Amino acid sequence: MGNSFGCSASGERLVSAARDGDLVEAKMLLDCNPCLAKYSTFGGLNSPLHFAAAKSHNEIVALLLENGADVNSRNYCGQTALMQACRYGHWEVVQTLLLFKCNVTRADYLSGRTALHFAAVNGHVRCIRLVVADFVPSAPFDSINGQSNGDGSDASNIKSKYDQSALSKFVNKAADGGITALHMAALNGYFDCVQLLLDLHANVSAATFHYGTSMDLIGAGSTPLHYAACGGNLKCCQILLARGASRMTLNCNGWLPLDVARMWGRHWLEPLLAPDSDSTIPMFPPSNYLSLPLMSVLNIARAYGLQSSITCSDDAEICAVCLERACTVAAEGCGHELCVRCALYLCSTSNIPSLLLGPPGSIPCPLCRHGIISFVKLSGSPAKEIKLHLSLSLCTPCMLHSREAVRSTPTSTSDIRKNRVASVSPDFFCPVTCSPFPSVALPLCTCSEGLCPTCEPHEVATQEESPNRSQPASGDQNKMERVRLEKASCSSMFWGRRSCSREHQCNSEINA
Numbered sequence: 001m002g003n004s005f006g007c008s009a010s011g012e013r014l015v016s017a018a019r020d021g022d023l024v025e026a027k028m029l030l031d032c033n034p035c036l037a038k039y040s041t042f043g044g045l046n047s048p049l050h051f052a053a054a055k056s057h058n059e060i061v062a063l064l065l066e067n068g069a070d071v072n073s074r075n076y077c078g079q080t081a082l083m084q085a086c087r088y089g090h091w092e093v094v095q096t097l098l099l100f101k102c103n104v105t106r107a108d109y110l111s112g113r114t115a116l117h118f119a120a121v122n123g124h125v126r127c128i129r130l131v132v133a134d135f136v137p138s139a140p141f142d143s144i145n146g147q148s149n150g151d152g153s154d155a156s157n158i159k160s161k162y163d164q165s166a167l168s169k170f171v172n173k174a175a176d177g178g179i180t181a182l183h184m185a186a187l188n189g190y191f192d193c194v195q196l197l198l199d200l201h202a203n204v205s206a207a208t209f210h211y212g213t214s215m216d217l218i219g220a221g222s223t224p225l226h227y228a229a230c231g232g233n234l235k236c237c238q239i240l241l242a243r244g245a246s247r248m249t250l251n252c253n254g255w256l257p258l259d260v261a262r263m264w265g266r267h268w269l270e271p272l273l274a275p276d277s278d279s280t281i282p283m284f285p286p287s288n289y290l291s292l293p294l295m296s297v298l299n300i301a302r303a304y305g306l307q308s309s310i311t312c313s314d315d316a317e318i319c320a321v322c323l324e325r326a327c328t329v330a331a332e333g334c335g336h337e338l339c340v341r342c343a344l345y346l347c348s349t350s351n352i353p354s355l356l357l358g359p360p361g362s363i364p365c366p367l368c369r370h371g372i373i374s375f376v377k378l379s380g381s382p383a384k385e386i387k388l389h390l391s392l393s394l395c396t397p398c399m400l401h402s403r404e405a406v407r408s409t410p411t412s413t414s415d416i417r418k419n420r421v422a423s424v425s426p427d428f429f430c431p432v433t434c435s436p437f438p439s440v441a442l443p444l445c446t447c448s449e450g451l452c453p454t455c456e457p458h459e460v461a462t463q464e465e466s467p468n469r470s471q472p473a474s475g476d477q478n479k480m481e482r483v484r485l486e487k488a489s490c491s492s493m494f495w496g497r498r499s500c501s502r503e504h505q506c507n508s509e510i511n512a
Helices: 008-020 025-030 034-038 048-054 058-066 083-087 092-097 115-121 124-133 140-147 154-171 183-188 193-198 225-230 234-243 256-264 267-273 292-304 340-349 413-418 474-488 497-510
Strands: 330-333 375-379
Touching: 008 025, 008 034, 008 048, 008 058, 025 034, 025 058, 034 048, 034 267, 034 330, 048 058, 048 083, 048 092, 048 497, 058 092, 083 115, 092 124, 092 267, 092 292, 092 340, 115 193, 124 154, 124 193, 124 340, 183 225, 183 234, 193 234, 225 234, 225 256, 225 267, 234 267, 256 267, 256 340, 292 340, 292 375, 330 340
Parallel strands: none
Antiparallel strands: 330 375
């Protein structure tokens, strides 16, 4: 279908330009035929937008979207450009896609994974922060409730509960087999992702399902603590226990997290996971990757764009951070003014603890270190004087594929804040699909100081070898070990051959 929008040779040239990051070639092709932005490779595997997003060519991503490429287009596996950017950790591309109002709740065809799953499975915490931006209001719930009085208090309480409900539903959306983003981050030992997801109301007791293809080597009914025990990261287990995870939860195989740790040879976890453990669990502060003002500045950038140069009058204040653009936003509280581009970059990248600055998630002001919880648009410059930058002009629809009837554009920042969650349809929170979940590489040792003294190197290809070499022999243990080895000897732990083949085709095309 995509090949009909232009010459196949020109489309392949655009694909090559998107893959290689050749912006000049891409501009020339799209100037001649803007409909090439909708081109897809033979068989519909990937579009130029998928290539550019996977390869972190941010300017080409924006160029394609300006020329009518569908920001939510899917490849052969049902994956969007946002999923590809989150898979490889290209947070700047994620930021651009969000500015073009991509749908973060879409799930792929293979296993019901969202962009949040792709970011969590590879430990890209900045991508997680950006993906949930439209669900985290730019003011803490406690302060909203504390500042309200009279009749407004009830409305504020209802509003905050709705925001928390939408956020929790999105963060806990399960893929095939009931696997959540928290399961995947815990399995692979990304403790910063685990900490952020828990702060975003991830369910620490979520259990995998008995249907679908979950991690067979652990078993259905497993919690994130079971997965963390398999992964072997001590800090992940500590964070989960500190947030309410139970050592006594049995999965459908009758295994405790301690049993899973023993099966996989994670002996350093046994003192912590033992049911009668007296190990001291440290207290963990809120994640440094929370970002309260991100929603406010993201909505301002969507409504007014980013200034690429100084276009205001001589009396306009210049941003003290970049010294290039005029100030367009101000931080609530300290009142310091920045350009929207610098404010957006600050909210997307900051990971400084905010305990001494303000509520969790506040961002330190670069000029006075005051905790910022929200940005507001400056009223000094009319909107017509703010020229949209090429890479952030919002959704100029293709004349042949107008989407104005289904897209509603807020007319003011207040409307954006009021409708920040209304655009998320509950229909997107669909049940998990019957397709298997993708493969995840299991780390054999995830200690931050290197290999553990009791851990010997293993080859990934020889999965038939037992990682547990120091357990006492017993009938039950041998039976469990035999079951584990039988399941490990199959061609893949998580996914079927058909799904493996489909995703391999898409990925091999991108990485060719």
